[in-house]
Amino acid sequence: MILTPEQTDFVKAIRSFSRATCGTLAQRDALTDGGRQADSPSLLATLSGLGWLGVSLPEVYGGGGGSFVDECLFLEETSRAQLPIDAYSTGLTTVQTYLRFGSERQKRAAVGTVVAGGVEAVALSEPEAGSDLAAARLRACGDGGGWVLDGQKTWTTAAHLAEHLLVLARTGSGGTKHEGLTLLMVPAASEGLDIRPIDTMDSHTVNDLFFTGVRVPADAVVGEVGKGWEQLRRGLSVERLIIAAMSVGRAQRALDDVITFTRQREQFGRPVATFQAVRHRIADLATEIAFCRSFVYDVAARVDAGQPGGLAVEGSMAKLKCTQVAKWATLEAMQLMGGYGYAREFGVEQQVRRALAPPIYGGTNEIQREIIGRALTR
Numbered sequence: 479m480i481l482t483p484e485q486t487d488f489v490k491a492i493r494s495f496s497r498a499t500c501g502t503l504a505q506r507d508a509l510t511d512g513g514r515q516a517d518s519p520s521l522l523a524t525l526s527g528l529g530w531l532g533v534s535l536p537e538v539y540g541g542g543g544g545s546f547v548d549e550c551l552f553l554e555e556t557s558r559a560q561l562p563i564d565a566y567s568t569g570l571t572t573v574q575t576y577l578r579f580g581s582e583r584q585k586r587a588a589v590g591t592v593v594a595g596g597v598e599a600v601a602l603s604e605p606e607a608g609s610d611l612a613a614a615r616l617r618a619c620g621d622g623g624g625w626v627l628d629g630q631k632t633w634t635t636a637a638h639l640a641e642h643l644l645v646l647a648r649t650g651s652g653g654t655k656h657e658g659l660t661l662l663m664v665p666a667a668s669e670g671l672d673i674r675p676i677d678t679m680d681s682h683t684v685n686d687l688f689f690t691g692v693r694v695p696a697d698a699v700v701g702e703v704g705k706g707w708e709q710l711r712r713g714l715s716v717e718r719l720i721i722a723a724m725s726v727g728r729a730q731r732a733l734d735d736v737i738t739f740t741r742q743r744e745q746f747g748r749p750v751a752t753f754q755a756v757r758h759r760i761a762d763l764a765t766e767i768a769f770c771r772s773f774v775y776d777v778a779a780r781v782d783a784g785q786p787g788g789l790a791v792e793g794s795m796a797k798l799k800c801t802q803v804a805k806w807a808t809l810e811a812m813q814l815m816g817g818y819g820y821a822r823e824f825g826v827e828q829q830v831r832r833a834l835a836p837p838i839y840g841g842t843n844e845i846q847r848e849i850i851g852r853a854l855t856r
């Protein structure tokens with residue numbers, strides 16, 4: 479893709495900012511409590527001050543009014559630079575549903591939060607409803623014009639930092655499992671809501687949520703009562719593209735690191751990069767990443783051209799391929815850097831840990847294959 483002069487300047491500015499603020503492990507550790515946190519609220523606030531958060535979100539709600547291609551450039555570059563702002567992508571994903579179905583108040587609140595460097599989270603998964611999300615059991619009962627929520631959500635990214643949670647709740651019974659589901663905007667500070675971190679192989683990002691008699695007003699409903707499932711499905715292609723763009727950045731970072739390292743590292747009296755077996759693997763990485771990047775920006779351009787609803791298959795393909803390539807690229811980087819790839823100091827081991835989750839979240843890659851395969855064979 480050929481960037482416009484403005485896009486080229488934008489990318490240069492992100493790279494130079496990232497080098498200055500997060501170029502070293504010591505800088506990233508200082509922002510993340512030694513790598514224990516996935517996100518740095520202070521860095522998000524700085525990025526907000528620069529006007530870089532929400533570049534693709536509508537100006538009328540406080541966003542930058544730019545294109546989705548611009549957004550993907552930001553996601554790719556910040557992921558490549560290992561900026562600890564994963565929660566931004568969660569917020570960006572979540573606001574898509576508010577923008578499509580929410581009330582004016584909800585749109586203003588959610589977009590305003592994300593643009594200001596705050597977090598909006600989405601709570602869909604439950605202990606017994608993962609890939610089969612429509613089996614969600616958390617109940618919201620009508621009560622005096624409002625709703626009362628009881629039940630559990632799990633794996634909610636960045637809930638501990640969020641202003642609001644977009645919660646999928648069962649409000650009706652009868653019919654198919656896809657009916658009777660409603661989306662609600664729930665303040666994260668609500669009484670009766672307990673947010674607990676889940677211990678994982680990576681830094682703190684995901685949480686269990688326990689709802690005990692959590693009350694929200696009637697206008698917490700996002701869109702229509704009973705239409706939650708349908709509404710959710712319509713926003714998923716953009717969510718998958720967000721994950722794909724970040725994966726391209728992560729894969730590119732692995733390639734950057736491996737090139738730098740293997741050109742410097744000498745064994746048998748010559749740089750490791752001069753061994754053909756190593757060079758060919760670098761060539762494979764570069765080729766796969768180039769193809770992923772082209773596809774992501776092609777789909778992003780089509781989103782900008784107004785086709786998001788028709789891009790379900792392409793969104794799934796982008797998510798499937800780019801997350802696979804990022805996982806493979808980080809593991810290749812570790813192998814090609816030998817023992818140094820395994821050491822924390824060089825940053826690759828964290829990239830490996832980070833690259834293992836995207837094939838699981840946002841709909842597992844097995845489910846993406848189902849979506850693509852079903853569309854092609856029906």
Ligand SMILES: Cc1cc2nc3c(=O)[nH]c(=O)nc-3n(C[C@H](O)[C@H](O)[C@H](O)COP(=O)(O)OP(=O)(O)OC[C@H]3O[C@@H](n4cnc5c(N)ncnc54)[C@H](O)[C@@H]3O)c2cc1C
Nearest residue numbers: 600601602603608609633634635835838839840841842844
């Ligand atoms: C780091 C991380 C962040 C997350 N963030 C969020 C979040 O912010 N909000 C949220 O709501 N959820 C979030 N999730 C949850 C995530 O979306 C689920 O983990 C995912 O949908 C899979 O559900 P599950 O873990 O219950 O696995 P299961 O659905 O139990 O799947 C287990 C295995 O079976 C396979 N499988 C299941 N059904 C099929 C099928 N029909 N065909 C073929 N294979 C199948 C799966 O692909 C998987 O390999 C997050 C998860 C992680 C790990």
